[in-house]
Amino acid sequence: MGEAGSAVVEFAVLGIVLLGVLVQVIVIFGMLQRATLATSAAAREVGRAVVLADSIDDAAARSTIVIDQATTNHGLAPGSLHPSVDGEIVRGARLRIAVTTEVPLLQIPFIGPVWPSLAVPVESTHVVQVDRYRSFP
Secondary structure: OOOOOHHHHHHHHHHHHHHHHHHHHHHHHHHHHHHHHHHHHHHHHHHHHHHHOOOHHHHHHHHHHHHHHHHHHOOOOOOOOEEEEEOOOOOOOEEEEEEEEEEEOOEEOOOEEOOOOOEEEEEEEEEEEOOOOOOOO
């Protein structure tokens, strides 16, 4: 008779814990999807900006603007996207643009990451070709 009703209490406690874990998993997948979309869009737009630039300085300025817009549009923290361009800006060259970021796995809403080093890296690449008939100053 001393254990009457304890199964209801155990079910309620375990149900709340499991529901919390399930919600956290859903939030993590949403954050991974957002980071994937942000890196993909940023890589594509940085490629376009670099190919249309007139000089290396112009390409750097344009890519900085594009990265800032991508972080703002996708709700990421400023400075979380890191672009890199492999190749040379010459006629007919192919440039490989990679944009990386990290998504923290354990994060409490409105507080931030619990364990910052526990993160999933997300990277997107895009290859663009400089126009063969492009003239540079």
